[in-house]
Each structure stands twice: as C-alpha cells, then as structure tokens.
Amino acid sequence: MTTYIFRRLLTVIPTLLGVLLAVFLMVRLAPGDPAQLLAGEFATPETLADIRQRFGLDQPWYTQLGLYTLNVLQGDLGESVRTRKPVTYELSQYFPNTLRLTLGAMLVALLIGIPAGIIAAIRPGTIFDLLAMLGALIGVSMPVFWFGLMAILIFSVQLGWFPVAGTGTLRHLILPAITLGIGTAAILARMTRSAMLEVLSQDYIRTARAKGVAGRVVIFKHALRNALIPVVTITGLQFGGLLEGAVITETVFAWPGIGQLLVGSILARDYPVVQGAVLLIAVAFILINLIVDLLYGAIDPRIRYD
Amino acid sequence: MNMRIRFWLTLGLVLLLSWALAQTRTLIIAQGTDPTSLDAPLATDSPSGTVVSHVVETLFEYTPDGKIVPLLVERYSFSSDRKTLTLFLRKGIKFHDGTDFNAEAVKFNLERLISPELASSFAFLLRGRVSAFEVVDSHTLRLRMPEPFAPVLAHLSHGSTAIQSPAAIRRLGTGYRDNPVGTGPYKFDRWQKGQFVELVRNEEYWGKKPAIERLRFLAVPEATTRMALVETGQAHVAVRVPPQDVQRLSARPEIEVVNTPSVRTIFFYFNQAKKPFDDVRVRKAINHAINKEEIVKFVLGGFGRPSDAPISPGIFGYTKIGSYEYNPNLARQLLAQAGYNAQNPLRFTIHSPNGRYLQDIRVAEAVQSQLRAVGVQAQIQTLEWGAYLAASNQPRDRNEFQMAMLGWGTVTGDADYGLFGLFHSSQQAPNGFNRGFYANPRLDRILEQARVATNPQARQQLYRTAMQIIYNDAPWAFLHSEQQVTAIRREVQGFIVHPIERLIATQASFRTSSQR
Numbered sequence: 001m002t003t004y005i006f007r008r009l010l011t012v013i014p015t016l017l018g019v020l021l022a023v024f025l026m027v028r029l030a031p032g033d034p035a036q037l038l039a040g041e042f043a044t045p046e047t048l049a050d051i052r053q054r055f056g057l058d059q060p061w062y063t064q065l066g067l068y069t070l071n072v073l074q075g076d077l078g079e080s081v082r083t084r085k086p087v088t089y090e091l092s093q094y095f096p097n098t099l100r101l102t103l104g105a106m107l108v109a110l111l112i113g114i115p116a117g118i119i120a121a122i123r124p125g126t127i128f129d130l131l132a133m134l135g136a137l138i139g140v141s142m143p144v145f146w147f148g149l150m151a152i153l154i155f156s157v158q159l160g161w162f163p164v165a166g167t168g169t170l171r172h173l174i175l176p177a178i179t180l181g182i183g184t185a186a187i188l189a190r191m192t193r194s195a196m197l198e199v200l201s202q203d204y205i206r207t208a209r210a211k212g213v214a215g216r217v218v219i220f221k222h223a224l225r226n227a228l229i230p231v232v233t234i235t236g237l238q239f240g241g242l243l244e245g246a247v248i249t250e251t252v253f254a255w256p257g258i259g260q261l262l263v264g265s266i267l268a269r270d271y272p273v274v275q276g277a278v279l280l281i282a283v284a285f286i287l288i289n290l291i292v293d294l295l296y297g298a299i300d301p302r303i304r305y306d
Numbered sequence: 307m308n309m310r311i312r313f314w315l316t317l318g319l320v321l322l323l324s325w326a327l328a329q330t331r332t333l334i335i336a337q338g339t340d341p342t343s344l345d346a347p348l349a350t351d352s353p354s355g356t357v358v359s360h361v362v363e364t365l366f367e368y369t370p371d372g373k374i375v376p377l378l379v380e381r382y383s384f385s386s387d388r389k390t391l392t393l394f395l396r397k398g399i400k401f402h403d404g405t406d407f408n409a410e411a412v413k414f415n416l417e418r419l420i421s422p423e424l425a426s427s428f429a430f431l432l433r434g435r436v437s438a439f440e441v442v443d444s445h446t447l448r449l450r451m452p453e454p455f456a457p458v459l460a461h462l463s464h465g466s467t468a469i470q471s472p473a474a475i476r477r478l479g480t481g482y483r484d485n486p487v488g489t490g491p492y493k494f495d496r497w498q499k500g501q502f503v504e505l506v507r508n509e510e511y512w513g514k515k516p517a518i519e520r521l522r523f524l525a526v527p528e529a530t531t532r533m534a535l536v537e538t539g540q541a542h543v544a545v546r547v548p549p550q551d552v553q554r555l556s557a558r559p560e561i562e563v564v565n566t567p568s569v570r571t572i573f574f575y576f577n578q579a580k581k582p583f584d585d586v587r588v589r590k591a592i593n594h595a596i597n598k599e600e601i602v603k604f605v606l607g608g609f610g611r612p613s614d615a616p617i618s619p620g621i622f623g624y625t626k627i628g629s630y631e632y633n634p635n636l637a638r639q640l641l642a643q644a645g646y647n648a649q650n651p652l653r654f655t656i657h658s659p660n661g662r663y664l665q666d667i668r669v670a671e672a673v674q675s676q677l678r679a680v681g682v683q684a685q686i687q688t689l690e691w692g693a694y695l696a697a698s699n700q701p702r703d704r705n706e707f708q709m710a711m712l713g714w715g716t717v718t719g720d721a722d723y724g725l726f727g728l729f730h731s732s733q734q735a736p737n738g739f740n741r742g743f744y745a746n747p748r749l750d751r752i753l754e755q756a757r758v759a760t761n762p763q764a765r766q767q768l769y770r771t772a773m774q775i776i777y778n779d780a781p782w783a784f785l786h787s788e789q790q791v792t793a794i795r796r797e798v799q800g801f802i803v804h805p806i807e808r809l810i811a812t813q814a815s816f817r818t819s820s821q822r
Binding site for chain 1: 433525534692699738
C-alpha cells in the first residue's frame with residue numbers, strides 16, 4: 001500500500017513538468033502582449049519597455065522557461081503582472097473559496113444523484129424512474145450560466161430566501177453549490193441507476209433474495225456496494241470537472257474563486273498567474289485521482305495494492 | 307412639561323437618532339471587477355481608480371463639471387517663461403499614518419511615478435515634461451520644465467499623480483499595494499480578495515468630512531447579478547446597467563437609473579498608410595454613410611451622444627466642430643469620384659472588439675449595414691481584446707487593420723491628452739496612439755503650439771483650429787461619446803458619477819425615511 005502510494009506520487013513529477021511546459025507554451029503562443037494590456041490604450045514605447053523589463057518579458061522564451069522552472073522547483077511561482085503580488089499569495093486568497101464551492105457542489109450532487117439513481121433502479125419503468133431520469137436529462141442539458149441567473153432571479157430577487165452573491169455564510173453557498181452541482185447530480189443519477197440495474201440482475205442478488213434476505217438489506221448491503229465502484233470513478237472525475245466548472249458559477253455569483261482569478265488573468269495575459277493556477281488545478285486533479293484509486297480498495301476487497 | 311413641547315422634542319430626537327443611524331450604515335457599491343492594485347500610479351483600471359481616489363488625493367482636482375481646481379495645493383504660480391511651476395502646498399495635513407504631508411512627500415511621489423523601477427503606465431504624464439523637482443521649503447515645491455507644458459496642471463489632477471505616504475510606501479514595500487495610505491476623506495480598512503474592499507471615514511480629514519462612515523466596493527463581474535444586488539437592496543449602487551435592463555430597473559420606485567456622460571469617445575480610425583483609406587474622399591464618404599443618430603438611438607438605446615468633435619464636451623479645448631451629416635447620396639458621389647461604383651465596389655474589413663465598449667460589435671454591424679446601402683461591401687472581424695490591441699499597434703508595414711473601432715477617454719480633462727497622442731505624426735504606432743498613420747504638418751505645428759501656449763484662450767483657439775483640420779481630413783469615422791448608466795437606490799443622495807469613469811461617494815448620504 002505505502003509503496004503503491006509512493007510510486008504513484010513519483011509519477012506526479014513528470015506529469016506536472018508536462019503540464020508546466022504545455023501551459024507555458026500555450027499562454028505565450030496566444031496573441032497579445034501582457035505589457036500592452038497592462039499599460040492599456042495609453043501605452044508609450046518607453047512604458048512598454050519598462051514593464052517588459054520589470055517582468056522579464058524581454059528575455060527569450062527558453063530563458064523565461066528555464067528561470068520559471070527553477071523558481072517553481074523552489075516553490076516560487078513568480079509575481080502577478082497585473083496585481084504585482086506573489087502568485088502563491090494570489091492563489092492562497094482564491095483557492096480555498098473554490099474548494100468550499102466544489103465540496104458543496106459535490107455534496108449536492110451526491111445527496112441528489114445517488115438516491116435518485118437508486119430509486120429509479122429499484123422501481124424501473126415506474127413513475128419514480130421516469131421522473132428521476134427526466135430530472136437527470138434536464139439537469140445535464142441546462143446551461144449552468146442560465147440556471148445560475150434564474151436561481152438568483154427566483155430565489156434571491158423574488159422570494160428573498162438567499163443572498164444574491166458573495167461569500168461569508170452557509171446561505172451564500174447554497175445557490176452556487178446547487179447551480180454547480182446539479183449537472184453532476186444528473187450524471188451520478190444515471191450512472192447509479194444503470195450500475196444498480198446491472199448488479200440487481202446478478203445471480204448472487206437472486207440467491208440472496210431466494211434465501212429470504214430482507215429487500216432493504218439486499219439493496220443496500222449487497223447491491224449498492226458493488227454498484228458504487230463505477231460511481232466512485234465518475235465522482236472522482238466529476239470532482240475535477242467541478243473545479244473547472246466553477247469558472248462560470250463563480251462569475252455568476254461573484255464567488256471569489258480560482259475560476260474568476262483564472263479568467264481575469266487570461267484576459268489580462270497575466271502569464272505567471274495563469275501558469276500557477278493551472279498547475280494548482282493539475283495538482284488537485286492528480287490528488288483526487290489518487291484518492292479515488294485508494295477508495296476502490298476500501299469498497300471492493302478484491303482490489304489490492306501491492 | 308407641556309405636552310406639545312414634549313411631542314416635538316421626542317419627534318426631533320427620533321428624527322435626529324434615525325438620521326444618525328442612517329449615517330452609520332455602510333454604503334455598498336457594486337463594480338464589475340476587483341481592483342488590481344490600490345497603489346495610485348499602478349491603479350490603471352476604473353474600479354481600482356475609484357477605490358483609490360477615496361483614500362488618496364491629488365495636487366489638483368478635475369471636478370465633475372470640467373474644471374481643474376487646486377486640492378492639496380493652496381495656490382501655485384508660473385514663472386514668466388512658464389518653465390517653472392511653484393506649488394504652495396496646504397499646511398497642517400497629515401497622512402492616515404500620522405506623518406506630515408509636505409514638499410518632500412510630493413517630490414517623493416512624483417519622482418516615484420516616473421521611475422522605471424515602478425514601470426507605471428502613466429509615467430508619460432510627467433516623464434520628460436518635468437526635469438527637476440526642487441524642495442524650496444517644507445511646503446513649497448518647484449517643478450522645472452525643459453519647455454513650457456500647458457497641460458501640467460491637468461496632468462497633476464490625474465489619479466496616478468496622487469500623493470501617498472512615503473513612510474508607508476517605504477515601510478510596506480510591495481505590501482503597500484494592498485494597503486494605501488493617503489490624505490483622503492476615507493482610510494483603507496480591509497480587502498477581501500475577489501470580494502470587496504472596505505474603507506472607513508477619516509475622522510481627522512482636513513476638508514469637509516463625509517457623512518457616511520463606511521464604504522464597501524463589491525466585485526461583481528456578471529451584470530445581471532449586479533442589478534439583482536441593487537434590486538434586493540444588498541448594494542446601493544451598481545455600475546454599467548445593461549441597456550436591456552434600463553426600463554425594468556427604472557420602473558422600480560426605489561431605484562434611480564442615472565445617465566452620466568463620459569469623457570470616452572468611440573470612433574473608427576482609418577489606416578491611411580494603405581489603399582483605400584489614403585484617399586480623403588473615401589474617408590469622407592464613409593463618414594457621410596454612417597447614421598450616427600440612428601446608432602445612438604437604436605443600438606445604444608439612447609445612451610450615447612453623437613460626436614461633433616474628436617473629444618467630448620466638458621474637456622478643456624472642446625468646441626463643437628460639427629458632424630458629417632448622414633447623406634448616402636453624397637457618400638455614393640464621393641465614392642464614384644474615388645473610382646468605386648457598382649462594377650467596382652469598395653471592399654474592406656472592419657475590425658471591432660467584442661465586449662470592450664458598450665454594444666461595440668452591434669455598432670460595427672449597424673455600420674456594416676449602413677455601408678451596404680451605399681454599395682460598400684465591408685466584412686467584420688473581431689479579435690479578443692489583448693490580440694486586438696497588439697494587432698492595432700503594429701508598425702505601418704505590418705499593420706493589417708484597415709478600419710478599426712477604438713475608444714479614448716480624455717481622463718485629464720485637457721484636449722492635449724485627447725489630441726496629441728492620437729493625431730500628431732510623431733505618435734504613429736507603435737510609438738503612440740496614432741494607429742491610423744495620420745499625418746498633417748500643419749496640425750502637428752498647432753498641437754505643439756497648444757502644448758506650450760500660455761494663455762488659455764489662445765489654447766482654446768488653437769484646439770479649435772486643430773479639430774477643424776482633423777474634421778476636414780477625416781482620419782476617423784466619428785461615432786459617439788459613451789454614457790455611463792448607473793443604478794442608484796433612492797435612499798442614497800449626493801452620489802456622483804464622474805465623467806472620467808470614477809464613482810465618488812464623499813458627498814453622499816443616506817436619506818432618512820421622512821425625506822424619501
């Protein structure tokens with residue numbers, strides 16, 4: 001087990017270096033000069049030169065890449081061109097909020113998705129199944145942007161139940177978490193339903209039923225545990241997806257997360273922040289995948305790590 | 307005690323109390339983005355500038371009605387050759403950290419602005435224009451200029467020249483950007499990154515103390531969300547009301563939708579280095595083919611003003627020059643003279659940003675269809691803003707833009723800022739903002755004279771001539787001045803939207819229920 005984790009962590013290093021290189025090249029291939037954007041329409045050539053020199057943008061790209069990689073290895077992600085603060089500081093200000101929003105959304109997705117999937121699977125073809133799957137269809141098809149604005153207009157402006165935007169209390173979290181989580185809930189519901197249906201048709205379930213095991217026990221102890229494996233995989237992947245999906249939700253609800261920071265930084269060609277934010281998201285993604293793999297062992301005793 | 311006296315006393319007390327309570331509330335303002343920096347010379351965008359301008363003050367002030375008046379300066383004088391400006395500073399003012407505001411502090415700030423280490427985008431305001439800052443005594447500073455520079459007072463009203471506490475800048479280093487210390491009516495309190503900045507009233511302010519104790523500037527990128535905040539009372543002010551929301555918001559009794567002019571002018575420039583726009587007849591034809599009134603009315607929903615000069619009203623040097631009348635027949639005739647007709651139609655590409663200016667791409671589309679009516683086949687191309695700026699700033703031989711939309715805010719309130727950088731031949735891209743490679747030696751001379759002229763009337767006259775030349779040469783297709791549409795809850799009074807895209811809350815107060 002320990003060796004497995006250690007081996008997995010070792011593979012993280014080349015992955016991160018690859019991400020670093022890809023992001024570095026991508027942001028530089030995009031047209032538009034950070035100095036120009038920072039100086040705006042007013043830019044004079046001297047000002048542009050000052051800014052380029054100040055941020056090392058006058059160096060050839062390979063020099064920049066080398067310096068950047070060396071600094072990253074020492075834990076220094078550079079300085080934001082726009083705010084002129086260390087990138088690590090910027091990330092530390094925004095990332096916890098994204099984590100909170102993503103966890104909230106995941107909770108929403110699990111609380112809605114899995115029960116809906118189970119109900120649909122144990123009563124296939126009934127009105128419950130139909131409603132759950134219709135709900136799931138609407139959930140995946142609805143644009144996040146539109147859903148968020150509608151939620152604000154109905155629940156904040158009309159009914160006054162929740163604050164419109166911002167963070168601070170649990171009530172601030174509810175609408176954005178539902179907005180972000182609803183799509184994942186729909187996917188989880190469909191996934192749970194089909195996994196459950198498959199397991200429920202297995203011989204051992206029939207055996208258990210034939211032995212006279214209570215229906216509830218069959219469903220939750222025998223079927224659900226086996227059906228959960230693909231669901232856990234999808235949940236892990238979706239978690240990473242939620243980190244990205246937060247970009248739109250954060251904009252609608254003025255939620256100060258990494259998504260908002262990333263969009264603003266891309267528009268301003270704030271190279272160091274874009275690189276830092278993408279690296280951070282990559283790290284989060286890798287860690288989640290590791291956790292998912294480890295969870296398999298906990299759910300399914302047949303899976304072992306040597 | 308007499309019942310009546312008691313009644314009035316109680317009522318008076320209640321009113322006084324409710325007034326006092328109203329004033330301790332926090333005024334909440336929803337802007338589009340979080341400030342990037344609260345260090346004045348680095349606060350280049352409007353949201354940053356708005357927050358900073360409550361904390362720090364400039365030597366001169368550009369008032370909302372277009373005057374340049376002394377602020378931190380008590381009085382000033384020019385030498386007879388106009389090459390020396392002596393500033394007599396107000397005495398007895400302290401920065402929020404308790405240190406003295408004096409000539410050394412002013413010198414420190416102005417030298418910091420032009421220093422290459424800071425790399426401020428606004429260094430050009432003084433760099434090369436002022437050669438030395440001399441401290442005469444504790445509250446007198448002398449600015450030496452290599453040649454007279456008439457807009458110097460206007461430039462000293464620009465937000466980036468604000469005077470900040472040198473002690474705080476030295477002590478905090480880069481941390482100063484999150485912790486501004488000035489002489490202004492509000493003190494910086496805290497900044498929740500990405501959420502809000504909160505300011506608190508400066509109880510020791512040297513001038514008239516504001517009525518409202520706390521200000522909070524929210525960062526809300528999505529316009530619909532901003533409007534919802536004002537509608538539910540979770541914010542008192544929201545900027546940039548989308549045209550489609552104006553009617554709905556105005557219908558609510560508790561909200562006032564305020565329409566304020568802006569010093570920002572929107573135009574298409576022509577690339578005169580290349581065919582077809584090296585021909586003045588073509589440029590004039592396009593100007594006659596565009597129906598500006600229609601665009602303002604239908605595309606901007608009335609929130610604009612057709613341009614009648616290259617700069618907006620309210621700026622020093624503005625005079626109404628006139629606008630090319632909408633005349634498709636004349637446009638066709640001019641095009642025919644230039645050799646374009648139905649057999650050989652004029653074709654070119656219009657470049658437009660998408661989302662930078664109010665309804666920008668819609669304006670471009672309207673122009674495209676109006677041009678089609680005179681037989682011109684234009685196609686629209688749009689680029690993301692960063693790429694757009696870079697492409698339009700290419701030197702002459704590599705510049706692919708033919709006719710492109712841009713906007714210019716004359717934020718110093720002086721015509722020099724709005725004309726020299728845009729039309730002087732030395733300012734052709736990439737050296738300045740003359741991106742259409744326009745050149746007219748006579749205009750160059752007049753703009754130079756206006757820079758060094760001593761007499762305001764003479765300057766006014768020079769700018770009038772300059773703008774007349776520009777109008778005749780038609781280096782731009784003139785469009786409109788933008789307007790700022792702001793939603794303000796009626797319980798707030800005295801809130802100012804400045805034409806330089808600043809929000810000012812220093813004179814605002816909450817109405818009590820009886821006043822509403």
